[in-house]
Amino acid sequence: MIIIEAWYKIMDILPFGWTHYVFMKNALLAVLLVTPLFALLGTMVVNNRMVFFTDVLGHSALTGIAIGVLLGFYDPTLPMIILAVVLAVSINLLKNITKTSIDTVLGVFFAFIVALGIVILSRQGGFVKYTSYLIGDILAVTPKQIAWFSLIAIVVLVYWHIAGNAMIITSVNPSLARSRGVNTFLTETSFTVLLAIVVIVSIRLAGILIINSLLVLPAAASRNFARNTYSYTLGAVIISVLSGIAGLIVSYYWGTASGATIVLFAAVFYCLSALLNRFLIK
Amino acid sequence: MNTCEHCCTKIDNLTVRFGDNVILDNVNLHVNCGEVIGVVGPNGAGKTTLLRTILGEIPSKGKISFRVAGSASQKTKIGYVPQKLQFDLSSPISVTDLVASAISRYPVWAGVSKDLSERVKDVLSLFSAEHLLKRRLGELSGGELQRVLLAIAMTPVPKLLLLDEPASGVDIKGLSLFYQIVDDLRKKNDIAVILVTHDLAGVSSYVDRLILLNRSVIAQGEPKEVLSNEKLVAAFGPSLWNISCLPNLRVSGDSKNDNH
Numbered sequence: 350m351i352i353i354e355a356w357y358k359i360m361d362i363l364p365f366g367w368t369h370y371v372f373m374k375n376a377l378l379a380v381l382l383v384t385p386l387f388a389l390l391g392t393m394v395v396n397n398r399m400v401f402f403t404d405v406l407g408h409s410a411l412t413g414i415a416i417g418v419l420l421g422f423y424d425p426t427l428p429m430i431i432l433a434v435v436l437a438v439s440i441n442l443l444k445n446i447t448k449t450s451i452d453t454v455l456g457v458f459f460a461f462i463v464a465l466g467i468v469i470l471s472r473q474g475g476f477v478k479y480t481s482y483l484i485g486d487i488l489a490v491t492p493k494q495i496a497w498f499s500l501i502a503i504v505v506l507v508y509w510h511i512a513g514n515a516m517i518i519t520s521v522n523p524s525l526a527r528s529r530g531v532n533t534f535l536t537e538t539s540f541t542v543l544l545a546i547v548v549i550v551s552i553r554l555a556g557i558l559i560i561n562s563l564l565v566l567p568a569a570a571s572r573n574f575a576r577n578t579y580s581y582t583l584g585a586v587i588i589s590v591l592s593g594i595a596g597l598i599v600s601y602y603w604g605t606a607s608g609a610t611i612v613l614f615a616a617v618f619y620c621l622s623a624l625l626n627r628f629l630i631k
Numbered sequence: 632m633n634t635c636e637h638c639c640t641k642i643d644n645l646t647v648r649f650g651d652n653v654i655l656d657n658v659n660l661h662v663n664c665g666e667v668i669g670v671v672g673p674n675g676a677g678k679t680t681l682l683r684t685i686l687g688e689i690p691s692k693g694k695i696s697f698r699v700a701g702s703a704s705q706k707t708k709i710g711y712v713p714q715k716l717q718f719d720l721s722s723p724i725s726v727t728d729l730v731a732s733a734i735s736r737y738p739v740w741a742g743v744s745k746d747l748s749e750r751v752k753d754v755l756s757l758f759s760a761e762h763l764l765k766r767r768l769g770e771l772s773g774g775e776l777q778r779v780l781l782a783i784a785m786t787p788v789p790k791l792l793l794l795d796e797p798a799s800g801v802d803i804k805g806l807s808l809f810y811q812i813v814d815d816l817r818k819k820n821d822i823a824v825i826l827v828t829h830d831l832a833g834v835s836s837y838v839d840r841l842i843l844l845n846r847s848v849i850a851q852g853e854p855k856e857v858l859s860n861e862k863l864v865a866a867f868g869p870s871l872w873n874i875s876c877l878p879n880l881r882v883s884g885d886s887k888n889d890n891h
Contacts, residue, residue: 513741
């Protein structure tokens, strides 16, 4: 809490109108914590071609909420996380067993999980109550949630430090990784579990519909000019944080949904980097 | 062959099943230190499965043991060069990234230190690949990628080196350089090499023994012996390999092959 107080004081010094509102101070802090995290996870999501997979994870939140409602949870975060983790692990297991192509498997999961969620939540025409989950609301973030995000950020950083190399070599060739003593199943599973938790916890900020773009766009943009893993990671983090700050401020003045505005900025960065790659680098 | 003094790797009665399919049936193979063995066979013969079983990736019946420091062991240091990589060509993984993440625990996403970079350079320079340091994996030719993967497999020096189809996607010049390097390696380090390949013509002058595998060991011996074995061509037909790349292979009594 001391850190939050200090943050408020720093923000008060800034000469902008929007920095005087507590919800904007909180939102900016949340953005500064979450965007680098998403960029980091996104680099590996894009490397491992898991874009559709994370989209399924994000959408599983609907069913998670539904199960929470059925079981009488006031805050459905726990059932959401459990469902997403179970889903992530089962898809990972199935990927290693089935001969069906992975995008078909994911398509089936996607359809099933979204339909189930909507069916449960729309009983007696009650779906409207849950639309806020679709779009998300960064401005409603609380200091308590920010504390949780700080903890998650630390966990992800530690994980990245320990498993980063194993993930890179596994993404290149799993057999090669195993010959180097990497436990590829553990590496892949732990990463998907972490991904599931981060995505679900952030759903309230960015919303089910666009959370995946926050993962994918910064990494995809950075790939357009990155020459190695370091510049890829750094580029994704910078693009993600810049989009986050710009999107938040612009959404304040435009009165638009912050999450979607942030995604628009990230998309612009992607287009710019693609053009840069096309006309300058090659 | 069964009671070899210098035997590095012993594979006894190895059987691998996927469901009802028998992929490898009672395979026996002994590899000596410093020996290069070529494994050839038609597609689906179980060549790659054999390598992956030796790596411990696939459950099997039978026994694989290694001789480490005079005594038998279930484990040894194995170097492995995979057949193909699955990354996409735009992947921002550089040669330095891949080598550094294989030989060091320091995370490459946070940047590669000068020391580590020097170590990577040293590793690659043994395989005429130090100029590739900053290239992305997708920018390498087949031969260059093979040498980088070989550099990784040889660090630290293994007892057994497994090479899966080093000839695929590599031009002739790159391939002979690759074989030359492998030949030097086994002489210097006294390691055993198992090389799975389609490239019979290229490999026969580098291997000590050729194994013909089709679920089980069909024939083995010196390359010349195996290649001129009439029974083999009769069993597999010209589809086993491209006969045109085998100018020295004489197959008596099979006029069909002369057309190729």
